[in-house]
Amino acid sequence: MICIGRSSIRSILTVKDLESFVEAYRILERFSPTLPGPDDSAECTPDRIVIYTLSFSFCGVRYPLSTFKVDLLRHFRVHFSQLHPLGFMRVVHFELSCVAVSGAPSIPLFCMFL
Known part of the structure; x- marks a missing residue:
């Protein structure tokens, strides 16, 4: 191998x-x-x-990162580069879903949701 x-x-x-x-x-x-x-x-x-530019196009990364995304990275003590594109896509989806129902994303809610 x-x-x-x-x-x-x-x-x-x-x-x-x-x-x-x-x-x-x-x-x-x-x-x-x-x-x-x-x-x-x-x-x-x-x-x-x-x-890795392919990660950006695949998972919809946009800068600057939202406050929620930054807080989430700090909470879990990970760097953005440690996230898999599919994992980041879940974060983006969660945040957009909260906004769509007029709610604010939060770390506790994210942890319960996932």
Whole structure:
């Protein structure tokens, strides 16, 4: 069995792809979105995070994150990058469902619901 870790993942995005991604998801310039170099791996460092663009398009991530999403991440002591896209999709669905019935999402309600 061959194991391929994150350190062997390379970006296939072009500069135009990055520009489109930044525009579509309204990522602020202050975050300095950049593409990794051709020999750089997809590893987080103290001064950068790695974002898998397919996760964004799959689960509907939009920045800035809502207060509820930030509070939920803090409550469970996880970083956004630790969430699976399907898990994040559940959070988005829950929050939208609360808004649709004129309710405010809360962490206790989320824990009871799921």
